[in-house]
Amino acid sequence: MHKNNKELTLSAPLSGPVLTLAKVPDAVFASGAMGDGIAIDPLNDTLHAPCAGVVVHVARTGHAVTLRADNGAELLLHLGLDTVELQGQGFTMLVEEGARVTNGQPLLRYDQDKVAQQCKSLVSLLILTNSQDFQARPITLKSVRVGEPLLHIIRRQVAGAQAEAEPVGEEIVGHIRIAHRGGLHARPAALIRQTAQGFKSKSKLHFGGKSATCDSLIGLMGLAIGEQDDVQVSCQGPDAEAALQALLTALSTALAEEHHAAAPTPMVQRQRVPEAGVLHGVCAAPGLVAGPLFRLSAISLPADAGHNDPAQQRQTLDTALTQVHSEITATLSQARKHKQTDEEAIFAAHLALLEDPALLDAAHHSIDLGTAATHAWSQSIDAQCDVLQQLGSALLAERANDLRDLKQRVLRALLGEAWHYELPPGAIVAAHELTPSDLLQLSQQGVAGLCMAEGGATSHVAILARGKGLPCMVALGASLLDQQQGQAVVLDAEGGRLELMPSVERLAQVEQAQLDRRQRRAEQQAQAHSPAQTVDGLHIEVAANVASSEEAANALANGADGVGLLRTEFLFVDRQTAPDEREQHHAYQAVLDAMGDKSVIIRTIDVGGDKQLDYLPLPAEANPVLGLRGIRLAQARPEILDQQLRALLHVTPLSRCRILLPMVTEVDELLHIRQRLEALCHELGLSQRPELGVMIEVPAAALLAEQLAEHADFLSIGTNDLSQYTLAMDRDHAGLASRVDALHPALLRLIAQTCAGAARHKRWVGVCGALASDPLATPVLIGLGVSELSVSPVQIGEIKDRVRHLDASECRRISQDLLKLSSASAVRHACHQHWPLR
Incomplete structure (x- = not known):
């Protein structure tokens, strides 16, 4: 789809999780040597055209195809890594060179099982091979389906473009035999281009009566040069001799990963990828840190003589x-x-x-x-x-x-070893492969980052590292374990690089970046106790989600305007008997006391279905998430809710306590609890009743928001459950979790309807789900009418700072347009454009 001749939106050629190039387990692609682009780990068996254009090259082994879009962008679509070695087995090319294709047209089909079993990885690339003229900007880094927006391609602005000067000097020529396995396919061609670009001279390759300039990836691949073919190289310009020697070396030296016997001895030793002093790996948790490298060794067992008792x-x-x-x-x-x-x-x-x-x-x-x-x-x-x-x-x-x-x-x-590692704070830990237990221990000791020779970006350790905000890189290779203990290194996880010999300047640069980040956080923290008000004067309450009085005290210290969600399950789980009314009252009172003069929203018990209590046996359910949980359990076992309401009605001052009901789907449920609460107030001789709110976490509640708001004092949106129930995707499902995105337009429409329904009865709406803690979503939620955000305590300062830089009227105008978009990724892209993160 064109916006003009310069800008182009590419649609996803495959379905599956999206990766940045830095996360691709291949040094050539990850380094950007081939150009800008994106990768997809495919779930389907057909590669589709990401835009209209002309097929300018088809790999003779059927694993890759290159298109030239109408605006001149050249796009290499490369299915899998090292798939050239399959020699076309398992691939069916559906187009020919010179053919005109439409957006979404099938280009090639492959046998998923056959290819997956024989190649290094199915991770597939979309590479902008003329990145010197165009720039690729990702629209999404989540899972996509074929045809969904994936990349924006924008022509680079070249100030005063000049006509290219003709090369001067004598043309020199050399001959060499190609050493690269599979011939001069995309990856080695990229290295040849990268080598040529390091010189001022113009270089060409000649084979089979055809020629190509070395700065054209398409031209080089189009020569169809095979392994062990003899080619001619010509160079002309001021450094032609050096350029020729470097190109002959690059052509005669197999890629490091190929472990393939090289042909003639290289005349010049020039290793460009991987970089000297840099180990390339895969990002498991983002971050940039510097520190001393410390290696953890596995336990070695003493010899066993046998004959033990x-x-x-x-x-x-x-x-x-x-x-x-x-x-x-x-x-x-x-x-x-x-x-x-x-x-x-x-x-x-x-x-x-x-x-x-x-x-x-x-x-x-x-x-x-x-x-x-x-x-x-x-x-x-x-x-x-x-x-x-x-x-x-x-x-x-x-x-x-x-x-x-x-x-x-x-x-x-x-x-008898102590469960402890002797490491200095700020160390970057290297290991063959860390375990979840290792990670918990190391994070408590204040390490700065983690790197592993093996491991995967979706492993349990990776998940925990992201949760702890600990930069982590995996798949760095065995040489990681050969590094000197204590040497200063830079871990650039997002860039997929471990820099083993950083200069003093580089270390200072990383330290400055960390200082800037800490300073920004310190500035946000310094202002965290001030109200969050938009530039046009709208006040937004930023509260905290907590599960204990200790967390509440921490939230107050971090600047919380109140507690937006106290999960009372912490009192009921991991015990043999239910807490009595006295224990519950003490726990709730402790949270109120910890919050000073601020209000506390306490959610009634939300267990049942998938959250079982030993002392409350419930029938096994085929679909626990759709079963007996939340307010439904209270209806089945009213004595449990009665006891909890009594404990809540004893807290003082009662005016600071708000009660929130989970999993409400109809007005009668709310009316029943409201009547019960009023009866208990009368029974206890109380003249006032605490405010009663409803959680909006099922679509039915969002669609009935106006009717619920007539009888509730406030509404609080739980975006985690609302996402999974609206999208019919279990948020704990490993294969679907990345697609459960609360910025999906369907979710936003339900949030908008909730806010509109509440406004008709002058009720306020809060959000206590994970979306409230996402700074990218802050302007959208404000624009749709949310006035309270309940977030993780550590994010209060950040979210308040985000609010202060927004114009609420602009948020309202733009958010209405976001409701018309077709996917969560499109919404996220629009948010980045309208409200960039600082």
């Missing part, structure tokens, strides 16, 4: 298992208490594995044969890991990493 070794193993079980249970309890769902899911899986009879039986069998408990446990885990990894499933390979975590933890307990 089986009964004694069983007892030793049981003691260690009990200790680790207790540690994981404690971690799990904390994660539940603080609503750290990612952490909770990971360690719940660890607990299940620890109790797996197959592991224990294998270890016990070895012990019965005289093996020491340490070796028996280690061998049992290793055998299970081997089985999982041979199955070729990424999900099962991740489960193998969980097993290795348990192996380490139990071995530490068996060997």
Whole structure:
């Protein structure tokens, strides 16, 4: 789709998760040597045209095709990594060179199973090969479907473009045999172009009666040069001799990853990718940090002579298992208490594995044969890991990493080692592969960043690192572990680079960037206790989501205008009996006391379905998220809600307490609880009743917002549940989680309808879901009519600062246009354009 001759919007050629080039596990693509672009990990079997244009090159091995768009942009579409080696097996090209194609037209089809089994990776590239003339700006970095907006292509502004001078001097020529596996396909061609661009001379390649300039990627690939073909290189210009030597070297030296025998001995040693002193990896959690590199080594076991006493070794193993079980249970309890769902899911899986009879039986069998408990446990885990990894499933390979975590933890307990690493604060930790337990321990010790020789960007460690805000890089390769202990390094996770020999200037630059970030946060924090008011005078309340009185005190210290959501489940989980009215009252009063004179919104118990209580047995459900939970449980077990309401009505001052009802779907549910609350107030002799609000977390409630607002004092939107119920996607589903985006236009329309319905009865609307903590969403929510944002305590200063830079009337005008967009990615792109993040 054209906006003019300079700007072009490219649609997704494949369906799947989107990656930046820096995250592509290939040094040539990741370094940008081929040009700007984007990558997709495909879920479908057909590559489509991202725009209208002409096919200017088709790879002879059928794995790549290049289009020239009508505005002149040249787009290489490359399916998978190292797929050239398949020699066309599994690929069916659907177009020919010179053909005119339309936007969305199928270009090539491939056999997913066959290609996936034989190539390095299915990650596929869309590369702007003439990036010197055009710029690529991503519209989205989330999952896409074929045809959705993916990139903006904008022509670069070249001031006073001059006619290119003709090369002067004698033309010199050399001959060489191509060493690159598969010939001069896209990746080696990019290196040849990059080499040529390092010189002033003009260089050409000649083969089979055709010629191409070395600065044209399309031209080079169009020569169809194969492996071991003899080619001629010509250079003309002031540094022609040096250019020729460098090009002959580049053509005769296989890419580092190919492990392929080079042809003639290079005359000039010029390694451009990977860079000297830089290890390339994949970003697992973003961030830029500098610090001393410290390597963590795996536990080495003492030799086992065998002939051990089986009964004694069983007892030793049981003691260690009990200790680790207790540690994981404690971690799990904390994660539940603080609503750290990612952490909770990971360690719940660890607990299940620890109790797996197959592991224990294998270890016990070895012990019965005289093996020491340490070796028996280690061998049992290793055998299970081997089985999982041979199955070729990424999900099962991740489960193998969980097993290795348990192996380490139990071995530490068996060997009596303290669960502690001796590391200085600010260290950048290097390891073969870290485990979730390692990460929790290291984050508590104040390390600055993490890097691993292996691992994946979607691993449990990566998820936890992102949650902790800890820069993390994976897949850096074995040479990471050969680096000198304590050397100063720069970890640029977003750029996928570990710089091993940073200059003093580079270290100073990184330190300055960190100082700037800290200063910005300090400035935001200094203003965090001031009201959040837009430039045109609209006041927005910025409250906090908390789960205890300690968190409430922290929220007040961080500048919270109140508590927008107190989750009362923290009182009910991980215990054998329900808390009585007295215990509940003390807990709620403690939160009110911790918040000074500010109001506190307390949500009634939201358990049931997927959140079971040991002392409250409920029937197993096929679809727990759609089952007996929230207010529905209160209807089924009214004594639980009665007890909670009584405890709430005893807090003082009652005027600062607001009660919030979860999972409401119809007005009668609200009226029933309201009548019950008034009856209890009368019973207790109270003249005032606390405000009663409704959570808008199912589409039915949003659509009935006007009717609910007639009987409620306020509405609070829970965007997490509202997203999954509106999009019919489980937000905990590994394959769908990235697509559950609360900036989806359908969600925004429900938020707009909620605010409009509440306004008719002069009720205020807040947002307590994760969307409130996303600064990109702040102007949209304000524009749709939200007046309270309840966020993570650490983000209060940031969100208040964001509010102060917005014009509410402009937010209202632009937000109405956002409702007309077709996808969450389009909304996010528009937000970046209208309200750039600082």
